[in-house]
Amino acid sequence: TRKEILRLFYRYRDLAPQLVPLDYTNHPDVKLPYELIGSMPELKDNPFRQRIAEVFSEDGEGNMTLDDFLDMFSVLSEMAPRDLKAYYAFKIYDFNNDDFICKSDLEKTLNKLTRNELTEDEVRMVCEKVIDEADLDNDGRLSLEDFQHMIVRAPDFLSTFHIRI
């Protein structure tokens, strides 16, 4: 809605008042560096903040234009449909951008989630189990379909994968 967009714009602007002009219509090519985006209170404690910023930014480096910024929060809002959320969640967890979540991606995710507190063995075992559970076509990695199939059944996915602004 218009109101939400405006609010987001102000949030965006607040991140860097010196960079973003108040009258945005004439300056469509402003970008905020990742350091600023990642320091938003909503994101700053998120272990995946860098991935989130990278996925939603056009250049893939985490530098966001206003449009990217709006995209991000619309996907993460409560209103977004489940499939869309699943798609972006997939991208976020796909660290090496190869359109599959492979073991290395899983390991990274797990280490971020637990702050490296699991032993190597445990990490490997968990990753194996995940692949074992969710990999439908048995190619040893999770494709988007696998991921969606798994994630739409998760009871908490919708409630955890959103950010309120």
Next chain:
Amino acid sequence: MEVDATLDSGSEGKPYGTIFCLYEARRRSKNRRAKAQRKKKQVSDDEDDEEDEDEAPRKRGRRKRTKPQDSDQDDEEDKRSVRQKGAKASRRKAANEERDEESEEDQGKRKKGGRAASKQEKEDQNKEKKGNVKGKDETNKGSEKDKKKKNGKQSSSPVSSSEDESDEESMSEGEIAALKEQVEEKKKLIATLRNKPWRMKRRLVLLKEAQEFVEKFEGALGKGRGKKLYAFKVMMTKVLMGLPYGSIPRKTVPRSEQDTAMDFSVLFDFGVRILGVPCLLPYGSWDRLQPPGYCKYSILFYGYYNNERTIGVLKFRLPLSYLLTGVGIFGYSLMVVIRTMARNANEGGDGGDEGEFTFSWKMFTSWDYLIGNPETADNKYASITTSFKESIVDEKENQKNENIHLRRFLRILANIMILCCLGGSGYLIYFVVKRSQDFAKMDPASLTWFQKNEVEFVMSLLGLVCPPLFETIAELEDYHPRIALKWQLGRIFALFLGNLYTFLFALFDEVNAKLETEQELKNATEWAIHEYNANYSSYYNTTDVPPLVVNPADAVRGPCWETAVGIEFVKLIVSDMQVTFLTILIGDFGRAITVRFLNYCWCWDLEAGIPSYAEFDISGNVLGLIFNQGMIWMGAFYAPGLVGLNVLRLLTSMYFQCWAVMACNVPHERVFKASRSNNFYMGLLLLVLFLSLLPVVYTIMTLPPSFDCGPFSGQDRMYDVVMETITQDLPAFMGTIFTYATNPGLIMPAVLLMVLAIYYLNTVSKGYQQANLDLKKKMKMARDEEKNRRNNKDSTNQVMKDLEDLLPNKSLIPPPTEEEPPHDIVIEKGSKSTKMKPGSAGKGVNLQKEVSLAAPNPRRPVAHPPRARGGPPGHLRGPLPGPGRGRGRGAPPRT
């Protein structure tokens, strides 16, 4: 006294003057009597004021002459709130000018008695009075002004005016003008204060006073921004301070209880003691007889409401709407709960999936993106790590088996113990409630505090003690924590529910007893009225008998069981709240403080060791909420104010618990989601809703309402209101339609139809479930096959199963294979074990793997034989392969 003077002046030649005089005299005598009787400071104060008021000339008249009793009472309340202000205001006035005004106003007030009096008369009176007043008010100027203030406020209050039916209020122009003038003056003063050559201190004081004055009287004058606020204030005072001073008996505090009713200690005392109060009260007051206080007669309870069919111009039908609201609440809640459950079921996918994706879900959905607080984030990391570790351990444990018999025995034992606990608590409550009924018949003065509050005390105590007990017992069972939690919740649930229902049954006994006494009372009342009529008509020899006038406070009244039930529920809620708060204060806060500060001088680490900090018990709290809701559902019909009370309670407890959690709890080691999306809790809620619906609907449908209180008084059954409305207010054809609709001949088929529909839908859903299961199985099979194909291009699922079947046989019975070339067998073994590896998570033996790798080629030919081998080779080996082929897992019996 002043009174006399004014009276004299008033009575000079004016007819209404005399009336007034009479009235005044009566009142004075009454007051004196009252004064003598009452020792309570507060009460006597009020009386004083009242007296003064009557005597003193006032700014604005009082309208309520015709209904002395009521207006008196109103005054009393108003005054209480206003008195202080009044006193202040009085100080600030310059004596002389005021006096004039006063007398003028006084005039107005007098006129009140007979509004018809012409202006002329008034004027005269005014003058006379002025003289009088001047003569004497040197002495009691202060009190006069006091009065004036008060009356001013009161008279313009919308509520009070609405209450007296006969005289409509209208101030004389003189009064209004005078008041306006005064207000203007004050305003001017405010405006020009800056220019006055006074000291700052004085200026400030004056300014404040003036502002106060303006605000107050502007509102009273019905203009300016103060108006609404003022009206609101007055209304709130009236509503909150006990509208009990109504015009009908059940809204009025009975005479015997009146002198103590407003006492703080009794105000809330429909049985509940506010903890902590005892120490504030003078010694001995607890032993005094304490009749129910105001609250019993306030809008909190059923008994307050009227049975007038329609109210006001809009014809608001109170009884009908009361009933419909009561029933509508249930309907609405039911709908909301069911809709939420249905939505959850849709969103949550098929529930059968649980356990299929444990690790994936943990991996991808355990981080809550809403977290925006470093501390929370730390906790989350910790809990995610633990949960991963736990599931790893679980996974490992899944493989091994334990002594199943011992466990079974322990579980049965635990369940028996818990059943005993439940039964015991139920009996305890029944016993206590019975005992309390005996106590109720005894003289309340002879009872101790404990005896009077035994029921609530015991119930709260049970709620406090039993859950931990269950938890301890549940240790025996050794379930998986998640399952254990559900059991635990189910048991606590059963406990609460059992307690509540025992309580209800005991209450029903009481209600029945009350119904009996009520019946007697009703007969007695009818008899008395009949007698009265007969006497009256015989005495005056006339047939139109004026209705018996009884002061509402003196009227005989029935026990009003509805209010009694409502009171019980309010008591429950209040004591529940007290227990919650106390537990948090002592159990959490106290513990945290002890642990924190004793830790400096203790021999072991308290924070990490035995006592440690309390954990926040999410599931228990959710359950508490559910129960609270259940009690509200049950009690709301009999105590409509309960809902408001509960909103307050929930709000306070939210902030309080929030503080407690932040300040003195540590997060749970394992996090269980108790979110909306969990149909387990919703299911509990639904059950509670249904169970609380039962007693209420039962009472509505079967028990006769009290004859002299509540919106349904005078009716046989509560739902008669609906019938009445249908027959009287709706067009005739609606009535006929309704008659047809309620015909059993129509209802029975409808019910039948519904049952059939439910049956049909149930069958269909079962069918779908079955299909779902089949599909899932198929999918799994396909997956397995795929996996196998990938791992071993040559073998199909079928083959693998065959091989699996064959393997144990071969190892056990080597001889049969002798016919086949030994080479082949070795290879088969090898290929088998490689195939098993992915399935059984690394059980394979490296050596065998090597073998299979070493000889990949010879295996090729084997890919075809399986089909054939089902026949010929199996034939050779006897009966074994036949069954083995069909059912891969049927192997064990053969070994």
